[in-house]
Amino acid sequence: MYKIARKKELNPTVTQMEIEAPMVARKALPGQFIILRVSEEGERIPLTVAGCNKEEGTVKVIFQIVGSTTEQLNHKKEGEYIQDFVGPLGRATETEGRKRVCIVGGGVGNAIALPVAEEFHRLGANVTSIIGFRDKNLVILEDEFRACSDRVIMMTDDGSYGRHGNVTVPLKELLEAGETFDEVITIGPGIMMKFVVATVKPFNIPVTVSMNPIMIDGTGMCGGCRLTLNQNGRKVTKFACVDGPDFNGYEVDFDEAMSRGRMYFDFERHAHEATCNLYKKA
Amino acid sequence: MAINPKKHEMPSQEPKVRAHNFNEVTLGYTMQIAVEEAQRCLNCKNSPCVSGCPVNISIPEFIAHIKESDFEGAYQVISKSSSLPAVCGRVCPQESQCESKCTLGVKFEPVGIGRLERFVADWHNANSKEQPVMSAQNGHKVAVVGSGPSGLTCAGDLAKKGYKVSVFEALHTAGGVLVYGIPEFRLPKAIVAKEVEGLKTLGVDVETNVVIGKTLTIDELFEQGYEAVFVGSGAGLPKFMGIEGEAFKGVYSANEFLTRSNLMKAYRDVVDTPIMKGGKVVVVGGGNVAMDAARTALRLGAEVTIVYRRSMTELPARREEVEHAQEEGVVFKLLNNPTKILGYNNPENPRDPKNGFVTGIECIRMELGEPDAKGRRRPIEVPGSEFTLECDTVIMALGTSPNPLIKDTTKGLEVNDHGGIIVNEDALTSRHGVYAGGDAVTGAATVILAMGAGKNAARAIDEYLRREER
Numbered sequence: 001m002y003k004i005a006r007k008k009e010l011n012p013t014v015t016q017m018e019i020e021a022p023m024v025a026r027k028a029l030p031g032q033f034i035i036l037r038v039s040e041e042g043e044r045i046p047l048t049v050a051g052c053n054k055e056e057g058t059v060k061v062i063f064q065i066v067g068s069t070t071e072q073l074n075h076k077k078e079g080e081y082i083q084d085f086v087g088p089l090g091r092a093t094e095t096e097g098r099k100r101v102c103i104v105g106g107g108v109g110n111a112i113a114l115p116v117a118e119e120f121h122r123l124g125a126n127v128t129s130i131i132g133f134r135d136k137n138l139v140i141l142e143d144e145f146r147a148c149s150d151r152v153i154m155m156t157d158d159g160s161y162g163r164h165g166n167v168t169v170p171l172k173e174l175l176e177a178g179e180t181f182d183e184v185i186t187i188g189p190g191i192m193m194k195f196v197v198a199t200v201k202p203f204n205i206p207v208t209v210s211m212n213p214i215m216i217d218g219t220g221m222c223g224g225c226r227l228t229l230n231q232n233g234r235k236v237t238k239f240a241c242v243d244g245p246d247f248n249g250y251e252v253d254f255d256e257a258m259s260r261g262r263m264y265f266d267f268e269r270h271a272h273e274a275t276c277n278l279y280k281k282a
Numbered sequence: 283m284a285i286n287p288k289k290h291e292m293p294s295q296e297p298k299v300r301a302h303n304f305n306e307v308t309l310g311y312t313m314q315i316a317v318e319e320a321q322r323c324l325n326c327k328n329s330p331c332v333s334g335c336p337v338n339i340s341i342p343e344f345i346a347h348i349k350e351s352d353f354e355g356a357y358q359v360i361s362k363s364s365s366l367p368a369v370c371g372r373v374c375p376q377e378s379q380c381e382s383k384c385t386l387g388v389k390f391e392p393v394g395i396g397r398l399e400r401f402v403a404d405w406h407n408a409n410s411k412e413q414p415v416m417s418a419q420n421g422h423k424v425a426v427v428g429s430g431p432s433g434l435t436c437a438g439d440l441a442k443k444g445y446k447v448s449v450f451e452a453l454h455t456a457g458g459v460l461v462y463g464i465p466e467f468r469l470p471k472a473i474v475a476k477e478v479e480g481l482k483t484l485g486v487d488v489e490t491n492v493v494i495g496k497t498l499t500i501d502e503l504f505e506q507g508y509e510a511v512f513v514g515s516g517a518g519l520p521k522f523m524g525i526e527g528e529a530f531k532g533v534y535s536a537n538e539f540l541t542r543s544n545l546m547k548a549y550r551d552v553v554d555t556p557i558m559k560g561g562k563v564v565v566v567g568g569g570n571v572a573m574d575a576a577r578t579a580l581r582l583g584a585e586v587t588i589v590y591r592r593s594m595t596e597l598p599a600r601r602e603e604v605e606h607a608q609e610e611g612v613v614f615k616l617l618n619n620p621t622k623i624l625g626y627n628n629p630e631n632p633r634d635p636k637n638g639f640v641t642g643i644e645c646i647r648m649e650l651g652e653p654d655a656k657g658r659r660r661p662i663e664v665p666g667s668e669f670t671l672e673c674d675t676v677i678m679a680l681g682t683s684p685n686p687l688i689k690d691t692t693k694g695l696e697v698n699d700h701g702g703i704i705v706n707e708d709a710l711t712s713r714h715g716v717y718a719g720g721d722a723v724t725g726a727a728t729v730i731l732a733m734g735a736g737k738n739a740a741r742a743i744d745e746y747l748r749r750e751e752r
């Protein structure tokens with residue numbers, strides 16, 4: 001059992017938890033993920049590490065309440081326990097040799113983008129962060145991004161905060177104005193990452209994307225997290241849990257990955273409603 | 283008294299009934315059947331059956347105890363050689379091991395050695411009050427990576443010799459393939475849990491949720507004071523065919539499908555893990571894993587077809603599993619090979635929720651040509667014989683390649699072209715003090731071979747640490 005050391009609501013649909021898991025905390029690096037199970041009957045879900053406190057032995061995760069499992073997790077209080085917590089899994093984000101980077105995050109993906117931005121900042125790189133949200137109420141981690149970025153561009157879809165529009169708008173402006181980066185790193189919904197890749201492509205800058213497919217074991221056993229890369233015209237199957245979760249954005253088949261991500265959409269919607277109703281009754 | 287030419291039949295659930303539940307298919311011999319079956323054993327002088335057993339159980343000796351209704355005595359004989367008799371009695375391919383060598387089998391059906399082994403183990407579990415006792419500790423620490431059949435066996439043997447053993451398991455439940463792979467109806471999970479509990483009473487620590495290669499590396503285990511490490515990390519990444527459409531929703535690897543059902547218990551309504559149930563399922567492959575996947579899908583309410591590119595003669599699964607599958611209603615489409623998986627696509631509406639789901643599988647008929655290097659006749663496509671099977675789910679049961687996590691994080695650990703860890707006859711890897719066995723070395727094989735490897739490694743580790751001490 002793993003204790004929830006601290007819990008904080010970042011916005012009405014996004015929660016941050018710090019979980020006591022000293023062995024994971026000791027090892028976790030930006031870009032890696034953990035798998036947790038809330039209860040004995042629960043499913044295993046992957047969540048990217050949003051930070052860790054090695055002295056205290058806690059690992060920070062930030063999740064959006066989207067389905068039954070995240071709903072159950074969100075009902076756990078500070079001081080309570082969750083059943084399982086294992087990691088760190090996957091490969092850490094590559095940081096070597098990057099002097100000037102642009103981080104492009106969307107929605108709850110910003111929670112994962114933040115430790116990557118912080119790591120680049122710690123290593124002395126120049127960091128531009130373009131962070132996008134649907135509206136003002138959903139904005140999270142703004143202060144944290146400002147603390148580790150040389151420049152922050154805040155975007156909202158409805159213009160209620162920061163600039164109005166998608167994250168690709170300022171990205172394109174910067175690139176067209178002649179800005180160069182050693183790398184663009186994008187983390188967020190599949191559709192956003194797909195358009196970030198398309199935006200950067202004409203400028204010949206490497207793009208790394210952080211994939212978040214459905215997983216079970218997370219250790220290279222089940223193959224559920226497979227995705228297709230197009231490498232020089234050849235289709236190659238890769239597994240996000242052991243080969244990723246970071247991939248070369250130019251190679252990823254996003255349409256396929258997004259389609260696979262919706263495999264249990266109906267099931268989840270149903271389970272989410274069932275869970276909500278259970279809690280209503282309780 | 284004339285010898286009964288046939289093995290006593292295994293009492294089983296009726297096929298029509300069991301096709302709809304996850305309870306164990308075979309019910310086990312009664313005491314009376316066991317004694318009668320034991321009496322078929324000729325107790326022949328040279329005991330060829332023993333040489334057919336990967337862990338050399340003294341088979342005629344334990345059967346002699348059954349003849350005398352001394353079941354605990356029989357158990358004691360088996361447990362000298364096997365740490366998991368209740369498991370092996372159920373999942374060992376006895377027909378190609380001990381029973382294939384049985385003298386009685388020359389003329390008649392061989393003695394039902396596997397069924398007797400299972401009877402003895404179940405009798406012991408139900409009736410014996412003896413608790414395993416912790417051996418006197420010798421002060422040496424050994425780490426075991428993975429809690430599957432090889433790891434559990436290695437841990438058990440070392441604990442009995444007085445070593446302090448820690449088993450590290452990546453998943454949340456110990457048992458490895460016995461828990462995530464083999465279905466409840468073939469190996470009840472309570473049996474595996476009991477074996478693991480037994481190890482704990484022997485003083486073995488079982489730490490779940492620790493991924494060696496990630497949470498801790500092999501080098502860190504040595505830093506923590508472990509003097510030897512056994513790697514039994516099992517099979518890894520599932521293989522796919524590389525045909526079009528394998529990314530459609532509804533295409534599973536057998537590992538994923540079985541893990542959802544077995545480990546995550548997706549067949550029970552109260553759990554949160556989803557699985558595609560019902561409809562039409564095509565399973566590709568002919569091994570035991572394919573049979574397990576097919577029979578699991580059937581129990582989840584599907585019409586199930588197995589597609590295999592060779593014929594029944596070459597089908598690698600155990601005969602008993604194939605027969606069980608057929609009795610339960612699984613359809614075998616042999617000498618067929620998939621060429622493409624078909625998926626739904628509504629060009630009018632890219633948001634149609636059905637888009638990207640499997641609708642069928644295109645196959646081509648095969649015929650058998652010349653034998654290949656392994657002596658199996660090579661299947662050859664019959665040109666122009668493509669046809670389509672409609673289905674909602676495709677399960678690929680084509681084997682696995684060894685897990686990369688330990689290889690990638692352990693300097694100096696040599697692996698072969700297939701990614702299997704290279705070991706010598708003493709299970710020693712290219713790294714000092716690091717031993718390995720089971721699927722991590724051989725690629726997908728059987729439970730008993732993994733157990734044998736675990737035993738061999740335990741012996742070698744003991745010898746090594748005794749040498750070091752001197």
